[in-house]
Amino acid sequence: MNTTIIKKNRQNSINIKDIKKKHRTILATYYALYAENRHRQKALVTVTIGDERISTLKEYRQGLMKKLNSILRRKVYANQKVQYFANIELGRDQGALTKLFNPHLHIQFFYDDIAPIEEAVKYMDLKMKTTNSDVTIPEKEDTNYDYAVKEYKLANFNVKYELNKKQLYYKQPLYSCSRKIIPNYVIKFLYQYLSSRYYSIWNALETYERYDYILEQIKEGNIKIVRNMDRPSDKYITVKNMAIYVNIQKPCITTQ
DSSP: OOHHHHHHHHHTOOOHHHHHHHHHHHHHHHHHHHHHHTTSEEEEEEEEOTTOOHHHHHHHHHHHHHHHHHHHTSGGGTTOOOEEEEEEEOOOBTTBOOSSOOOEEEEEEEESOSHHHHHHHHHHHHHHTOSEEEEEOOSSOOSSOOGGGGGGSGGGOOHHHHHHHHHHHTTOOOEEEOOOSSOHHHHHHHHHHHHHHSHHHHTTSOGGGHHHHHHHHHHHTSEEEEEGGGOOSTTSEEETTEEEEEOOOSOOOOOO
16 A cells, blocks of 8 residues: 555544544643633634634734733733633534635633723734624623533534544644643643542533532642642652642532
């Protein structure tokens, strides 16, 4: 079999198990960010640009964040911080992508003042001549307000869509987000550790509840995270440059 045929076969196949695992990680990342910011105001920005290029949407996203950070450095916005989760979603018709497949950018913002976000969006709309942009503020508080990550939910998994996405944007990340209080590698370790050592507790939680549970255990002192150089005893497990201690005595599931 020549290399052309091998390459074509790879393009026409996906590992469903691996993709679903990746989707769970992305959802966990979003819900972790949401858990840290659930008390703040929220807005969803949706942007479409007429040239149908993912690269243009990435350019818009980067430019928007750069402009937003510049605005936030003004004295009037001193000490204000904006957190975000951005995801580029491909348009689809029963999983089929056409030449004009209408890719669009969703950015979930968590903020204290909407003005800097609106100013940055207006600036980028004029600069990049967007086809459409919309800032949506929820009328009421949803459980997790997760429209930006809906395509990663198991119920929405679409094989044709994932195959076409691979063929068009193989290994290109389509999402980005703000840093969280706990580093991603620590979150990943805790998810794996709790799912194996505290199986019954962990699996009783919904995906969007798990980071809340971790935060509650940290608050109660059942999970301790310190820098590795400050590791107080051998009971702490070293994970890169952090040391983690887990001692959950009984089920303590707290949801909001």
